Amino acid sequence: MAFVSQSQRAPNESYTFASRPRPVENRSKYREPPSEQTHSNYGNIMYDRRVVRGNTYAQLIIPTTAQPDPVEAQRQQESRRRAIARKRAREQFIPSTPEALQGRKHIDVQTELYLEELSDVIVATDVDCQTDAFLDKPATPLFIPAKSGKDVETQIEEGELFDFDREVQPVLEVLVGKTIEQSLEEVMEEEELACLRAQQRAFEELRNNELAEVLRLQEQERRHSEEKGRRIAQQKEVLKKEKETAEKIAARAYTQQYLADLLPAVFTSLRRHGYFYDPVEKDIENNFFPWLMAEVNNSLEKRYTARELLDTIIRDVTQKRLKMFKELETQ
C-alpha cells in the first residue's frame, strides 16, 4: 500500500494528517493484507458490493402491515429453525429472544418518542409546469456594443496554409527514391549477370581451345600408335616370311643332299635284291634249271635205286653165299 499520508506533529501546532486519495483495496474481509503493492489492483466500484445501488431515499422499507402473512411467518419460522439448528451444530448457543409462547407472536412496535408512519408508499407529488403563450413583443433592438480596443484583422493568403512544393517533396522523394532504388537493384543484378556470363564465356572459350588441342593431340597419338601398331605388325609379317623362307631353303638343301645318293643306293639295293634281271637268264633260272635239277635228281634217283638194288642183290648174294658156306661148313 502506498502510504502517502503525511502526518506531522509540528511542535506547537495541531496534528495534521493528509493522505492522497486512494481506492479501497479489493480484498476479502478476513484475509491478511497482501504483502506486495496491490494498490494498482483497483476494484471497479461498479462491481463492488459495498457500493449502494439504486435510490437511497427509500430503502429499508418496513412492510405496511405489522402483521405478517401467516404462510410467510411459517416459512420464516422454518428457515429460522434450520438456521438455529445449524448454528447449534457449529457454535455455542447464542442467547436470543426467546420464542413466542403458544398462541402469541412477536410483533414489532415503535417505541420512540415521535411516532413515524411506516409505509412503503413513497410520498410523491406531481408537479408540472407549462410555459405561457407567447405575448407579442416588439423586436429587440440590435445590441451594438460600444467599440473598444484595437481593430486587428488577419487573412490567410494563398499558399500559406499549404505549400504544394514543400509538401510534395517527401512524397516525391519516396516515390522517386523507391523507383530508382528498385531500378538500381535491377541494373546491378543485370550487370552482375552480364559479368558472370562474360566470365563464363571467356572460360568456355579457353576451355574449348584447350579441349580442341587435347583432342587433336589425342587423335594424333591414336593415329601414331595405330600406325606404329600397323608397322610393327607388318615388320613381324616380314620377319616371319623371312624365317619361313630360310627354313624352306634349309629344308630343300638338306633334302637334296639326302636324296643325292638315294638313286644309286636304290638301284644298287634293287639290283641286289634281284629286281633287275635279265629275262632269259631268269627264265633259264626259273624254268630250265629246276627241270634240269629235277631230271638230274630223277636220274640220280634212278642210279641210286639201281645201286640200292644192286646193293640188295649183292647182299642177298652174299647172304646166300654165307648161308651156303655155313651150310657147307656144318656139313
Add this chain to the structure above:
Amino acid sequence: MAGYLIDPSRAPVAFGRRAVPQLFEELQQPEADRRLRALASLCDLMHDPERIYQTVNGGFLEQLKVLFEDEDSSVRTKTCELLHLMTAHSIGRQALLSSSLLPPLSQLVDDNSSSCRRNVHRVLNRLTLLPAGADALLALVPKLMLKLRGEEDEEEEVQVLLLSTLSSCSRLDALPALASDGVSLLGHKLSHRSPNIRREAAAVMMALSVCEDGKLQVCEESLLPVLVDLLRDEDIEVQANAAGVIMYTVIITTGKRQCLDLDVIPILLELVSKKEEEEKERKSRKALVMYSLRALTALAEAPDGRRLLLEQLPLLLRRSEAAEEDHDIRRDAQTAVRVINWTP
C-alpha cells in the same frame, strides 16, 4: 484500413524483415487476384540478394510448389518469373536444386500458356549457370529435344533459350543429346534466319562434337558445308561457334578429308589474318581467331593440308610473333607453326 493501393498491380509490402514472410502468407489467399499482386511485389523484391537469402533460409520455396498447379495461368507465369529472378543468384540456384521443385517445373514445360512456358525456359536456362544445375537437367534433355523438334512455330526467344540450355547441358555430357538424334535436328536449325538461333544451334553443335560419336555424326550428316557457310556469316558469335564445330570435327580423319575437299583453309586463314583495330573488337574476335588456329593446326596434320599451309606460313608467323598481345593466340599460332613444320 483497406484504403487504396498506390500501385494496383502490387500488394503492399511490409517493412524490413517482415516483407518477405508477409507476402508469402498473402500467397496462400484463395483469391487469384491477391496472389498475383503478392507475386508481383515479390518479383520486385527479389532483385535484392538479401531478400533472396531471406527467402531461401526461411524455407518459403516449398510454398511455390502449390502455385505451380494453380488454375490461373498468369499466377503460374509470375511464379516462374519469380524463380527466374531467384536463380540469378547462386544461393537461389542451389536452393532450387536441393528443393523438390524441379519435377513440377519440368511438368510446366508442357503448359498451355506460352508466356508460362517462356518463363519456365528462362528458369531452366539460368539454372544451367551452375554446373550442378546442368547436371540435374541432363535427365530432361530428351524432353527438351522433343520440344525443340516439335515446336517449329515456337517463338524465337523460347527456341534460343532451349538451345542455350541444351548447350550448357551438353557441355557436361553430350550423350543424352546425341542419343535423341540431336545432330540432325540442329543441322536444320543452323540455317535458320535468326542469328540468335544460328548462334545457339552452333554452340550446341560444338558441345556435341566434342565426343567422338558426335564428330562422326557431323561428318555423316554432311553438315560441314553448312558450317563453312556459317563461317562467312555476319554475326561474329555465329562465326566463332561454327569455327568451333569445325575445329572439333577436323580432328578425326573423315572430318579432315571432308574439310579439305570443301577447301576451307583459305577461309580460315582469312579469319585469322584479319586485322582488328580496337580493343573491344579484338576481345570479341578472340574466340574466333583461337578456334580457327586450332582448326588449321588439326588440318595441318593431313599431308594435303600441310602442303597448302606451308605456302601460307608467313601469315601465321605474324600471329605468333611477340607483337601479338594476346598470350593465348600467340601460343596457338606457335603450335600451328610447329605442327606445320613437322616432318616424320
